[in-house]
Amino acid sequence: MKKRVAIIAANGGLFDAYKVFNIATAAAATEAEVAIFFTFEGLNLIHKEAYQQLPLPEGKEQIQQGFAQANVPSIPELVGMAQEMGVKFIACQMTMDVMGLTKEHFVDGIDVGGAVTFLDFAKDADITLTF
Amino acid sequence: MKADLLVDAKGLACPLPIVRTKKGMDTLQSGQVLEIHVTDKGAKNDLSAWAKSAGHEMIDMVEEGDVLKFWIRKA
Numbered sequence: 001m002k003k004r005v006a007i008i009a010a011n012g013g014l015f016d017a018y019k020v021f022n023i024a025t026a027a028a029a030t031e032a033e034v035a036i037f038f039t040f041e042g043l044n045l046i047h048k049e050a051y052q053q054l055p056l057p058e059g060k061e062q063i064q065q066g067f068a069q070a071n072v073p074s075i076p077e078l079v080g081m082a083q084e085m086g087v088k089f090i091a092c093q094m095t096m097d098v099m100g101l102t103k104e105h106f107v108d109g110i111d112v113g114g115a116v117t118f119l120d121f122a123k124d125a126d127i128t129l130t131f
Numbered sequence: 132m133k134a135d136l137l138v139d140a141k142g143l144a145c146p147l148p149i150v151r152t153k154k155g156m157d158t159l160q161s162g163q164v165l166e167i168h169v170t171d172k173g174a175k176n177d178l179s180a181w182a183k184s185a186g187h188e189m190i191d192m193v194e195e196g197d198v199l200k201f202w203i204r205k206a
Contacts, residue, residue: 026146026177029153030184072144081150 003032006122008130012041014054014075019131020045021078027127028085037118039092042131043099046089046106051075083109090118132191132202134166135159141170141198148174149181152203156187159205164190167201175199 005027009020020036027034044050054075056063073081083089089110096102096112103112111117122128138155140148148169155165167178175192178201182189186206193200 022146026149029146029149030181070144071142073147085150085153 003027003030003127004121004125005032005034006118006125006128007034007036008118008128009036009038009042009045010040011131012044012050012054014056016042016131017045017051017054017075017078018072021075021082023129024087025078025082025085028082028087032126034082034086035088035090035118035121037090037092037113037115039095043091043095043101043106045075046079046091046110047101048105048107051079051107079107083107088121090121132166133164134202135163136165138165138167140174141168143169144171145173145177147171149177152178152181156185156203156205161205163205165203165205167203169199169201170197172199178203 007020007024009016024034024036038046044054052075090113091106091110093112093114103110136155136159138151140151143151148167148171152165152167155167159165179189182203188204188206190202190204
């Protein structure tokens, strides 16, 4: 049986995005079944506009250059790669309602669900991570 | 060593070498050999762990200057 990896993305900075999508794509490349639950600021990571320019932590703006030099893929590239490899994205319905967001604000191919949708996937997970 | 497919992942950062390796491996048949070239130093441990976790056989690894070369036989 496939390994299952359940990830909660609850923060919306550039560093958070790399942590989430690097682990998710690496897991998917290792034949794992992966789902990410995006909640609160984590929704930025799949928001059509926001995810193209996620903020760096205050005082760390110079690291932007380091990303370019290390030839690290952009977040939209990683998101596309993750989806192509079958990583499931679940956006938190409650947070979307609170923030006045609809499915159209996000990248294509996401699911919208509540906590139980994620918990149902996570209950049989081999690895559960929160970022 | 003769490989059935070469994946050139030089200059790419984590997690791309693993992603490219997986995609290359998906096109091969069991018993065929994939050769991978990388410059990401983290890939040294990552590719070994990846092969182990997927059940593939890491046949060889050599360092040529900045380039790491791997040969993995598909399970």
